[in-house]
Amino acid sequence: MSNIDSLAEAFMKFPGIGTRQAKRFVYFLLAQDPYFVDTLSREIAELKKTIVQCSGCFRFYPRAGTSTLCNVCIDDADSATLMVVEKDTDFESVRRSGGYAGHYFILGGTIPVLERDPASKIRIHELLTRVENGAKDGLSEIILAMSVNPESDFTRDYITKAITPLAEQLGIAITTLGRGLSTGTELEYSDGDTLRHALKNRK
Amino acid sequence: MSNIDSLAEAFMKFPGIGTRQAKRFVYFLLAQDPYFVDTLSREIAELKKTIVQCSGCFRFYPRAGTSTLCNVCIDDADSATLMVVEKDTDFESVRRSGGYAGHYFILGGTIPVLERDPASKIRIHELLTRVENGAKDGLSEIILAMSVNPESDFTRDYITKAITPLAEQLGIAITTLGRGLSTGTELEYSDGDTLRHALKNRK
Amino acid sequence: MSNIDSLAEAFMKFPGIGTRQAKRFVYFLLAQDPYFVDTLSREIAELKKTIVQCSGCFRFYPRAGTSTLCNVCIDDADSATLMVVEKDTDFESVRRSGGYAGHYFILGGTIPVLERDPASKIRIHELLTRVENGAKDGLSEIILAMSVNPESDFTRDYITKAITPLAEQLGIAITTLGRGLSTGTELEYSDGDTLRHALKNRK
């Protein structure tokens, strides 16, 4: 197998990339100047050396100094709230929105509805530890901030069940993001669930 | 112009129908048995005779007896709430959701953002009258139930301004549908507005 | 069932129209002035009276005078060629292209691949008769002008087999439309079949 084919196969593992686009990536690289290609290669090689996972929230961040905590975990963010999100890009979305000033925790995935070993799919033990430690710093609310689809719903239910005993014991509330009309929602095409939530949450 | 062309032109005025599909409608009718075509023609002709507009909520409903009110307006619905929607299909969506038991009011449209004569685009005078009459029956809340897009937002703001003095005088609250995550929303692709609302409306 | 619902059900039978759009059609009609609605109703009622099927090519055309033949069949079109198309809208496409000056024949459909009674799905007997009559007027070529998909391919094969004996006996050629690159075709995304035809038909 030529380097063209083996590299195309690697690109086919990238999220959302099929056979044709993987090939186009390879020919695109062949047409670039050596500087671009070498820089790309080096950045990929160094990615895991310069980017580490935060021991507090488990998101990926650029290592700086000797701390094992990312800047958001170190900063004097509001330690009363902990927002649990599925993945790094969800963290970025919330961060960009500018509407939240507390701490975060990255689950690292969701649990497929028929999964036999749910605990293996997300950082549930790490979350329990994080909640226990958070209690010492005044944690009073855990926000489960997850997408609205069957797998995310199932994951949220699983987490709720898993952390409720500890949360109750520590006097920590568990909340979920509000449901309702999102930007662009047309009433005419809305499902009953969304409408009922929007009605209940009217103000 | 043949009947094929003139009928196709009429179908082109239907919402969402272009030249090709309009022609396909005509050939579809030519291929149907006479019973289907005659029934269709008759139902269209009788539509405005059998379907009338309710004098209470302004929605279209099948005339029955001598009342000028539709069944929803006559029924002992909860007269404490009045939901204002843009059009009949929005009414149907909310009705189908089963989450609301009060009265309705159909605005009959939205106001384009740069419209010079906004009052001509929606039933604002009729709404004011309806609110005044509602007050006698214990109306305590007006729910502005509109889609989330610039034109609907503009319309909602216009209505709010127009009915606030009367509502305040009569002690009637004005509410809007709750914002947040709707069914299918992915956090990763959510806009800041939706996320901030979802966060504020967490529970 | 109200007239709104029964009319919506009729519109749902139209090609490509679902539940929601059917309802929107009804509300669209309710919002139109009586003149539009009455004209539409009348045109639908009169459609089958003013539009008849040509006894020569079987396409629908506006009746004029006492002839049972449409203008294309009557006109001194080139009677040496007969183009067989699936349906009226295909006839219109070819007509619009301006590239053909001969006679037409509308099959009235295609044959599903597993159909047990193929002859019931298209006007095969009428086509045989038309070919026989055409021979007297100098017909020398039958063009099977059909779309390129499994069902159309199957239909073309069926017709070819059915008319070959007669055509051979009368010395009439049977041809099919040329295959190759159509407008907008990208070589990169072309299937092998199209490329092989395009190569064979190069000039």
Added chain:
Amino acid sequence: MSNIDSLAEAFMKFPGIGTRQAKRFVYFLLAQDPYFVDTLSREIAELKKTIVQCSGCFRFYPRAGTSTLCNVCIDDADSATLMVVEKDTDFESVRRSGGYAGHYFILGGTIPVLERDPASKIRIHELLTRVENGAKDGLSEIILAMSVNPESDFTRDYITKAITPLAEQLGIAITTLGRGLSTGTELEYSDGDTLRHALKNRK
């Protein structure tokens, strides 16, 4: 700028990749095992060393031995025909179709319709040299195998004009791929150009 951001920026230069997907690529890599990431980095670094451009047809191919010609150019392909394609992926499409056994030439691009310096956009000088050399090996036909869109059409016209004098002098024919119905074409939705070609190329 962190390595996450700079790598995402590099991925955004890839064909068809936007901001969001570029970020997802980075997080995808962070979640892979080191072996995958290292292999990918190394393959990208070595791409330009192991893959070279053929001095005959200008396509990219895995270097093997000391020849500067790719296997297709070396193989005893039919040297009577030379197919000119826009890019490597077009070559792959034709190759996969199995319908062509001659030589190839990769143009390396197309000419934008308003381009002032057309010769700088494609390998026109190299093509002229290739044709001259081909004549010694019995080249008798140049097939311009290009997509069907304004830019490709313009490029084909430009090439035709540029090589016609030489081709005529050498007695070499210039042909283009056949036009007609491609797989999936529906007559009803076909443009006039395609229909006229399909009709002319009927057989």
